[in-house]
Amino acid sequence: MASVAGPARTPFAKVSRDIIGALWDSDLRYRMMMLILLTVIGWAGVAWIYQIKYGMGTAGITHPVMWGVYITNFVFWVGIAHSGTLISAILYLLRSGWRTTINRAAEAMTIFAVMTAGLFPLIHLGRVWYFYFLAPYPNQRLLWPNFRSPLIWDFFAISTYFTISLLFWYSGLIPDLATIRDKLKGAPGLWGRFKEKLYSYLSLGWGGTDTQWRNYRRAYLYMAAIATPLVLSVHSVVSWDFAMAITPGWHSTIFAPYFVAGAIFSGIAMVITLSVPFRWALGLEDYITEYHYDNMGKLLLLTSLIVGYAYIAEYFMAWYSGDPAEWESFRWRAVGDYMGPFVIMTTCNVVIPLLCFARRIRRNIAAMFVISIFVNIGMWYERFVIIVTSLAHEYSPGAWGLYKPSWVELSITAGSFAWFLFWFMLFAKTLPAISITEVKESIAEGVWSPGDKKEEA
Amino acid sequence: MAARETVTAIYDDIHTVVGAVRSIREEGYEDVSVFGPIMETELEDAIGAPPSPVRRYALIGGLTGCISGFALTTWSSYYYPLVVGGKALASIPAYVVIAFEMTILFAGISALIGMLIHNRMPTLTLHAAHQAGYTDDLFGVRVVCEPSRTAAIEEMLRSHGPDEVRVER
Numbered sequence: 001m002a003s004v005a006g007p008a009r010t011p012f013a014k015v016s017r018d019i020i021g022a023l024w025d026s027d028l029r030y031r032m033m034m035l036i037l038l039t040v041i042g043w044a045g046v047a048w049i050y051q052i053k054y055g056m057g058t059a060g061i062t063h064p065v066m067w068g069v070y071i072t073n074f075v076f077w078v079g080i081a082h083s084g085t086l087i088s089a090i091l092y093l094l095r096s097g098w099r100t101t102i103n104r105a106a107e108a109m110t111i112f113a114v115m116t117a118g119l120f121p122l123i124h125l126g127r128v129w130y131f132y133f134l135a136p137y138p139n140q141r142l143l144w145p146n147f148r149s150p151l152i153w154d155f156f157a158i159s160t161y162f163t164i165s166l167l168f169w170y171s172g173l174i175p176d177l178a179t180i181r182d183k184l185k186g187a188p189g190l191w192g193r194f195k196e197k198l199y200s201y202l203s204l205g206w207g208g209t210d211t212q213w214r215n216y217r218r219a220y221l222y223m224a225a226i227a228t229p230l231v232l233s234v235h236s237v238v239s240w241d242f243a244m245a246i247t248p249g250w251h252s253t254i255f256a257p258y259f260v261a262g263a264i265f266s267g268i269a270m271v272i273t274l275s276v277p278f279r280w281a282l283g284l285e286d287y288i289t290e291y292h293y294d295n296m297g298k299l300l301l302l303t304s305l306i307v308g309y310a311y312i313a314e315y316f317m318a319w320y321s322g323d324p325a326e327w328e329s330f331r332w333r334a335v336g337d338y339m340g341p342f343v344i345m346t347t348c349n350v351v352i353p354l355l356c357f358a359r360r361i362r363r364n365i366a367a368m369f370v371i372s373i374f375v376n377i378g379m380w381y382e383r384f385v386i387i388v389t390s391l392a393h394e395y396s397p398g399a400w401g402l403y404k405p406s407w408v409e410l411s412i413t414a415g416s417f418a419w420f421l422f423w424f425m426l427f428a429k430t431l432p433a434i435s436i437t438e439v440k441e442s443i444a445e446g447v448w449s450p451g452d453k454k455e456e457a
Numbered sequence: 458m459a460a461r462e463t464v465t466a467i468y469d470d471i472h473t474v475v476g477a478v479r480s481i482r483e484e485g486y487e488d489v490s491v492f493g494p495i496m497e498t499e500l501e502d503a504i505g506a507p508p509s510p511v512r513r514y515a516l517i518g519g520l521t522g523c524i525s526g527f528a529l530t531t532w533s534s535y536y537y538p539l540v541v542g543g544k545a546l547a548s549i550p551a552y553v554v555i556a557f558e559m560t561i562l563f564a565g566i567s568a569l570i571g572m573l574i575h576n577r578m579p580t581l582t583l584h585a586a587h588q589a590g591y592t593d594d595l596f597g598v599r600v601v602c603e604p605s606r607t608a609a610i611e612e613m614l615r616s617h618g619p620d621e622v623r624v625e626r
Binding site: 009010011012013016136138142143144147148152153156157160163164167168171175178179181182183185200201204205206207208209210211212213214215216217218219222223226227229230233237436437440441444445 | 469471472490491492493494495496497500501504506508509510511512515519529530533534536537539548551552554555557558559561562564565566568569571572573575576577578579580581582583584587589590591592593594
């Protein structure tokens with residue numbers, strides 16, 4: 001929709017206009033980008049079909065490393081998903097004013113990241129057409145799934161997480177969708193009428209009456225309140241996929257908090273990575289400012305320190321346990337065949353984020369963008385290091401081995417990034433990427449208003 | 458009942474709306490409704506409606522989820538007994554995870570359903586008094602009253618500096 005000429009009547013009207021104005025118009029750059037993404041997704045699809053046809057031998061996973069890049073990607077994407085709920089639910093409960101402009105995009109990111117993550121257990125299955133065996137129902141002999149298994153916990157955790165995130169995101173969208181519906185009233189042309197119809201269905205008949213608001217705000221509050229323990233539980237459960245096994249390098253009680261911190265760390269990094277090009281492309285520089293990056297930088301730093309502490313604690317525990325297998329696993333992780341990934345992991349996750357101690361760097365959007373990319377890389381390698389080095393170097397030296405991803409695995413990994421970005425870009429052009437309602441609330445409460453960089457915060 | 462009249466005032470600032478609603482409520486008028494793009498706790502308090510019933514949905518949903526999580530896991534363990542290492546058939550600590558996730562799932566879904574039921578959503582028919590501005594930057598205060606009190610209410614609403622006041626008879 002072309003933006004309406006002339007100044008807006010009120011700050012509220014300006015917010016609606018700016019955010020809705022960023023929708024639908026897709027320029028050549030956008031279309032080219034979508035085309036590239038679709039090509040990569042298509043290629044990954046080919047690779048997957050190839051793997052299904054010729055079997056799991058086409059992937060690099062083999063004894064002793066039966067969990068490779070696929071499970072790395074799974075854990076990575078679940079981790080990315082976490083900051084969305086953190087920013088939307090936890091910061092909502094804490095009444096942090098700065099969340100308002102990034103929460104919608106972060107929640108969308110959560111959903112797309114879970115959608116991406118959810119594909120990997122399927123891709124990892126040799127016979128993907130039996131994926132429904134995961135669902136909790138009995139087989140022909142009335143034997144139920146083993147509810148003691150962390151893998152079935154994970155099925156429950158991830159599907160609950162996806163459902164709740166989706167509902168939470170959608171309920172946040174309802175008032176905004178109604179704003180769009182009312183803006184589109186009487187839009188000309190077939191396309192205009194289609195859009196009006198679409199948004200009026202999507203907004204479910206929201207009218208903004210006080211009764212509606214009262215019920216809505218309650219429901220939203222409860223969703224936030226239950227999403228908070230949920231987000232902590234989901235990555236804990238993912239970590240137990242590893243920690244419940246007796247593999248050296250995995251069997252550790254620190255795993256749950258360590259993974260949760262890592263998840264939030266990588267998620268915040270992904271929010272920064274995506275929001276920088278996105279605020280620029282949609283012309284929303286006034287809405288996501290240095291103030292927001294400053295705060296995200298602080299969160300990034302905090303979680304980086306927790307992750308760094310966990311790395312050190314892991315080594316201490318391995319040494320202090322006096323268990324030779326455990327210690328050998330950790331020694332080899334740092335100086336063995338996978339020393340490269342280990343160095344990338346520690347540099348990107350522990351050393352580089354230390355730059356965020358400087359306020360000048362936190363408020364420099366370009367610098368934060370670069371740091372966030374390093375963190376994304378580092379966190380992917382962290383998952384790789386934990387999974388692969390532990391499996392490659394278990395108890396018996398005779399069973400040690402190495403793993404190298406095949407072209408199929410690498411193609412599907414690249415495809416997962418394209419798949420995630422594809423959905424995100426589609427979202428940015430069809431739904432209000434910044435919560436219109438919450439920005440208005442921030443203005444009304446005097447917490448923050450568009451263009452405000454809060455220098456003296 | 459005698460025919461009732463409706464006074465609608467339109468404001469563009471939520472703080473004014475809070476003042477207007479408060480003065481109307483202090484005079485004892487019951488039938489006040491507010492429309493707007495945002496809502497604040499202050500305004501909710503000024504309107505003074507009872508707490509939303511959604512909380513009951515969330516509680517009942519959560520309890521149902523928790524119970525069914527434990528029930529499913531425990532019942533299925535006994536339904537097909539597989540004794541491993543002489544341990545008990547049902548393992549409460551392991552099942553806590555499932556029960557917890559089910560609690561969250563059911564509580565979230567039922568809170569949302571409760572919200573939809575009490576908001577009469579989804580629907581395509583908006584409130585008869587709905588205006589496009591109510592989802593953008595305008596707040597409407599709508600008071601339904603006896604014809605004899607219309608003038609007083611109009612006066613009161615006007616004193617808060619509305620953009621517009623309308624009386625429907």
